[in-house]
Amino acid sequence: EAMRAVFAAHSIDAVIHFAGFKAVGESVRKPVKYYRNNLDTTLTLLEVMAEFGCRRLVFSSSATVYGGESPSPLTEDMPVGQCTNPYGRTKYFIEELLRDAAAAESELSVVLLRYFNPIGAHESGRIGERPNGVPNNLMPYVTQVAAGIREKLSVFGGDYPTPDGTCIRDYVHVMDLAEGHAAALAYAQEHTGAEVFNLGTGRGTSVLELINAFQQATGVTVPYVMAGRRAGDAAVCYAGTEKAAQVLHGRGGRLRICAAMPGAGSSAGENEYQPKNTGYAGRVPYFLAGLPLGEEVRSGGGHRDGHGLSGRRWAKARRTNRNVKERWNLDILDWQTSDLPPLHKFHKKTLVRIRRILRVLVRCAEKSFDVPSVYMIRRNIL
Numbered sequence: 352e353a354m355r356a357v358f359a360a361h362s363i364d365a366v367i368h369f370a371g372f373k374a375v376g377e378s379v380r381k382p383v384k385y386y387r388n389n390l391d392t393t394l395t396l397l398e399v400m401a402e403f404g405c406r407r408l409v410f411s412s413s414a415t416v417y418g419g420e421s422p423s424p425l426t427e428d429m430p431v432g433q434c435t436n437p438y439g440r441t442k443y444f445i446e447e448l449l450r451d452a453a454a455a456e457s458e459l460s461v462v463l464l465r466y467f468n469p470i471g472a473h474e475s476g477r478i479g480e481r482p483n484g485v486p487n488n489l490m491p492y493v494t495q496v497a498a499g500i501r502e503k504l505s506v507f508g509g510d511y512p513t514p515d516g517t518c519i520r521d522y523v524h525v526m527d528l529a530e531g532h533a534a535a536l537a538y539a540q541e542h543t544g545a546e547v548f549n550l551g552t553g554r555g556t557s558v559l560e561l562i563n564a565f566q567q568a569t570g571v572t573v574p575y576v577m578a579g580r581r582a583g584d585a586a587v588c589y590a591g592t593e594k595a596a597q598v599l600h601g602r603g604g605r606l607r608i609c610a611a612m613p614g615a616g617s618s619a620g621e622n623e624y625q626p627k628n629t630g631y632a633g634r635v636p637y638f639l640a641g642l643p644l645g646e647e648v649r650s651g652g653g654h655r656d657g658h659g660l661s662g663r664r665w666a667k668a669r670r671t672n673r674n675v676k677e678r679w680n681l682d683i684l685d686w687q688t689s690d691l692p693p694l695h696k697f698h699k700k701t702l703v704r705i706r707r708i709l710r711v712l713v714r715c716a717e718k719s720f721d722v723p724s725v726y727m728i729r730r731n732i733l
C-alpha cells in the first residue's frame with residue numbers, strides 16, 4: 352500500500368532500486384530476515400511498477416554474485432551464484448527474478464549494476480559515508496580511525512597470495528558510480544530486456560596500498576594492526592570494465608571508468624588527487640567520507656554527533672578535520688546557517704534586505720560553484 356501511494360502520487364518513469372539489507376555478517380546470522388526483506392520488497396516493487404505501467408528498472412547488484420571462484424578481472428559473462436553468504440545470494444536471486452520478469456514481459460527494461468567497492472563522498476563534502484555503529488567496510492573504518500573516533504584499524508589477513516599479503520579490491524568512486532546510474536537509466540530508455548554491467552575501475556588495490564594512499568593524501572597517520580582473515584573474503588576481486596566502458600560510456604552522464612585511489616594500484620588517477628588544487632573545481636577526495644565536518648565539529652561538547660567521544664578524542668577529531676580542510680581548501684564548508692546570527696533577532700525590514708542580498712549572492716555563487724552546494728545554501732538560508 353505504501354508503495355502504491357508513492358506511485359499514485361507521482362508520475363514515475365523509472366526506478367533505481369537501491370534498497371536492501373547489506374551487512375554480510377548479519378545475513379549469515381539472520382538469513383531469513385535478509386531473504387524476507389530483500390526479496391519481498393523487490394517482488395512488491397515489480398508488482399506495483401506493473402500496475403502503474405512503469406517499465407524501467409535499474410538494480411543495485413554486487414560483485415559478490417561472482418562468488419570467490421572466478422579469476423579477476425571478473426567479466427559479466429562469468430558464472431554467478433556461488434555466493435559465500437545469504438546477502439550475496441539475495442542479490443543473485445533478485446538478478447534471476449528480474450531476468451525472468453524481463454523475459455516474460457517484452458516492454459520491461461532491467462539494468463543490473465554489479466557494484467565493486469564504492470568509496471568516497473560528494474564533491475561538497477557534505478554527503479559521505481558515516482555508518483551507524485562500528486563500520487563493517489574498510490574505507491569508513493579508515494576515515495573514522497583518521498578522525499580519532501576509533502583507535503586502530505585491523506587488517507583482516509596478511510597471508511593472502513597477493514604481493515603484500517592483503518586482499519585486493521576494486522575501489523570505485525561513488526560519484527563515478529552515480530554517473531553509472533545516469534548512464535544505465537539512459538540505456539534502459541532505449542532498450543528492453545535485461546542487461547548487466549560491472550561498475551568498477553578495473554584496477555586492484557590492496558588493503559595496505561589503500562591505507563598508504565590515504566595517509567599520503569591526507570597527511571594523517573592511520574594506526575593499524577594485522578589481524579586474522581575475515582571469513583568469506585576472497586583474496587582478489589576486481590572488475591572487467593570493458594562492457595560498461597563500451598556501452599554505458601558517454602550515455603546520459605559523464606561516466607568515467609577511472610581510478611578512485613591516488614597512487615594506489617597501478618597508475619591511478621594522479622591528477623585528480625593533488626592536494627590544494629581541488630576546491631570545488633575538482634573532486635573532493637573520497638576520504639572525507641565519514642570525517643566529522645562543519646557544524647558537528649564546531650558544536651564541541653553536548654551533541655558530539657552520537658559518537659560519545661572523550662574530550663581528548665574529540666579534540667583530535669577536530670584537529671584532523673581542520674587539517675584536512677586546510678589541505679583541501681575546503682573553507683567554504685564552514686559557511687553554514689549556524690554562522691549567522693539567529694534571523695528572528697532582526698527587524699522584519701532588515702530581514703527582507705538580508706534575504707535580498709543573499710539571493711544576489713546565491714545567483715553569483717551559481718555561476719561559480721556546483722549546483723548541489725548552491726542548492727544547500729538556498730535550502731539553508733533562503
Ligand code: UDP
Pocket residue numbers: 468487488489490492504505506507508518519520558581584
Ligand atoms: N578489511 C579490513 N579491515 C576492516 C574492514 C575490511 O582489513 O576493518 C578488508 C577486508 O578484509 C577486505 C577489504 O578490506 O579485504 C574490503 O572490505 P569491505 O568490507 O570494505 O568490502 P568487501 O570487499 O568485503 O565487500
